[in-house]
Amino acid sequence: MKYATNNDLSKRLTAATEAKTAALNAFRKANSATDPDKLARLAERAAVTAAREDRRRERERVKLAEAKEVAERQAAADAAVQAEIDARQKAEQSMISRVIEDEAARKAARDARYANRKARIGR
Template sequence: MAIYKEKNFAERRQTAMDAKKALLEKVKAKMPAADDPAAVARREERKAIAEARAQREAERLRLKKEKAEQDAREKAEREAAAEAAAKAEAEAKENAEKDMVSRLLADEAERKAKRDARYAARKARQR
């Protein structure tokens, strides 16, 4: 019967390194070469996809910027229209106040004229 001999640390480490090397060689053997036509085609395809994605993103950003500019213009137009409406309303209110003041002055002048006519008629009766 054989006697079991335990491996020391150096032997275990060497076995692990050999296993890793074997695994790496196995993976490298499965990998295609850099100049492989299929690999070149995949790289070109990925490059084309990346370029198309970049173009779509640039277009999306351009459209977003245009929309923001259009929204800013529309907001400015709405504000200008609101300001013009407020100004027109203020002018109409001011004109209405002026008309009311002028009517009040006209009514007061009319009442004064009637009062003066009554006063003159009373003076004329007394003479």
């Protein structure tokens, strides 16, 4: 025989009801707000959450500080590049003005030579 005991329907229903009641009581006990174990777990969970939030804020602060430092370095590099560009443009303008002045001086000397030659020839 497979089953040695005789479990009729009423016994099985009673056992199922008792099991459901026991499970419900265990659930109520686990969810009880005055349970010291649960209070300890809740306090521990709150502490972990607070620590996690503190670490997140610290990471954000470090990230913002790094971003600010990168922006400052980029601004300094941009300023240096702009200063170099300005110096090159100034040097180029200076060279252009010297070339123009030299060209004007050569023209003036040529014109003076031409005027002297005309004066000697008598025209």
